[in-house]
Amino acid sequence: MISEASQLIMTAKKLKIYSHHDADGIASAAISVFVAKKLGLNYDVTIRNQLTESDLRGGDGVYWFNDLGSARANEMRNITGVITDHHNPSIMDTHIDMDGNNIYQFNPHLEGLDGSISQSGSTTTFLFSMNFLQEVVAASHIPVIGSVGDLHDKKYCRLVDADREVALLASNMKIIDIRQDIRYFGRSSKSISYMLRFGSDPRINAMYDNPAAVANFLESHGLERKKINSIRWIDLDEEQRAEILNSLKSLLEKEGGDPSRLVGEVYEITNEPSSSPIKDARDFSSLINATSRKGRPEVGIQLCLFQRGKVMEEALQLYSTHSESLRQASRLLDETEGREVGKVIYYDFGDSLENNITGTIATRIVTHRRLRGAHVVIVMANLDNNKKVSGRISNEFYEKIDLSLIMREAAKRVGGNGGGHRNAAGAVIPAGRVEEFINEVNGLLGA
Numbered sequence: 376m377i378s379e380a381s382q383l384i385m386t387a388k389k390l391k392i393y394s395h396h397d398a399d400g401i402a403s404a405a406i407s408v409f410v411a412k413k414l415g416l417n418y419d420v421t422i423r424n425q426l427t428e429s430d431l432r433g434g435d436g437v438y439w440f441n442d443l444g445s446a447r448a449n450e451m452r453n454i455t456g457v458i459t460d461h462h463n464p465s466i467m468d469t470h471i472d473m474d475g476n477n478i479y480q481f482n483p484h485l486e487g488l489d490g491s492i493s494q495s496g497s498t499t500t501f502l503f504s505m506n507f508l509q510e511v512v513a514a515s516h517i518p519v520i521g522s523v524g525d526l527h528d529k530k531y532c533r534l535v536d537a538d539r540e541v542a543l544l545a546s547n548m549k550i551i552d553i554r555q556d557i558r559y560f561g562r563s564s565k566s567i568s569y570m571l572r573f574g575s576d577p578r579i580n581a582m583y584d585n586p587a588a589v590a591n592f593l594e595s596h597g598l599e600r601k602k603i604n605s606i607r608w609i610d611l612d613e614e615q616r617a618e619i620l621n622s623l624k625s626l627l628e629k630e631g632g633d634p635s636r637l638v639g640e641v642y643e644i645t646n647e648p649s650s651s652p653i654k655d656a657r658d659f660s661s662l663i664n665a666t667s668r669k670g671r672p673e674v675g676i677q678l679c680l681f682q683r684g685k686v687m688e689e690a691l692q693l694y695s696t697h698s699e700s701l702r703q704a705s706r707l708l709d710e711t712e713g714r715e716v717g718k719v720i721y722y723d724f725g726d727s728l729e730n731n732i733t734g735t736i737a738t739r740i741v742t743h744r745r746l747r748g749a750h751v752v753i754v755m756a757n758l759d760n761n762k763k764v765s766g767r768i769s770n771e772f773y774e775k776i777d778l779s780l781i782m783r784e785a786a787k788r789v790g791g792n793g794g795g796h797r798n799a800a801g802a803v804i805p806a807g808r809v810e811e812f813i814n815e816v817n818g819l820l821g822a
Contacts (some may be wrong), residue, residue, distance in 0.1 A: 451478065459499040465783070
């Protein structure tokens, strides 16, 4: 099967690359573009929030779906191509040859692995590509960026299974440096004061979103107050980092937190200078995610494929614009109370929220708000005549439900479609059937 799928890609007269719009999807697209260029193929790239009906109907050329496709494979017609995905599949077959299709599907779920932890979409794309283009090892940093962008290192404080094997390959190639360090976001892209102020896993209540407390803490460790908004964590020497980490662990212990989650594996791009805002792979993933959310995914792809200079300048400007969108969304969230129906808390922002950041806001609610008991958090925004839906689950539901199956079935019952991962999933539903959808989700939770 791998041989047949590889032949489809290598002999494609026209390669149509489709990828998801998040960091993992952009990383997947970058790997596919790397492959297409090395093979000298004629190709084009489409980045989607959700596949459209026309995307599913096929046409000339060979399709390569990255970090999407599996959830809607049952709707595809007359498509020849490959799916390299890690979301829960709607068809549990490696070769889909019904309805005029000739599709080879590579997905960790077909091998009994959890695609939300063990193998990202970009890792799947990379591993498939390794079968017919060994040169792709030069891009082995890209699936590491995609995997941490999809939070695959969150549960165990490091990448595991297939994701880890690729990270080790990149390390052996001297492309990625694997280190033990603080796990907070912003090691290379944010000031140390920002990083500590919004560090949430684990959360230190005494300092969380408390700039004065953070400033006092850093000053007590010898940092000048006027510099804490410009100096970054990676600018500190090893002795300073160790001293601060010990103090942070003590604060966590006093609050009854889990200090073991403070330090874990971090992944740095070896040939990025220490001054680079994308030295840390998670910071890199955040930047390419922003380029896509602001409608310029090609900038993120170019960044993955070693381009800097003006590409970096544009990426940073897009990141700044995206950050402002998130700040506006946070202010909107502060003014909005979710509606609680059974085990679901949902927010329908209509046109007030950009529909490509509903997942970010849902994650923010679960991460930063104290939810009472087991809940599914759902955030919605308008998408033409539909609702874009993103769902996340509280800690009490972890390992107990599969949200991707619930979202897929609930959406189907109201004339939409959905899918995703066990703990993070989404859907698109008709705008007029929101309450029905919420009731269906609750019913499936009860079942």
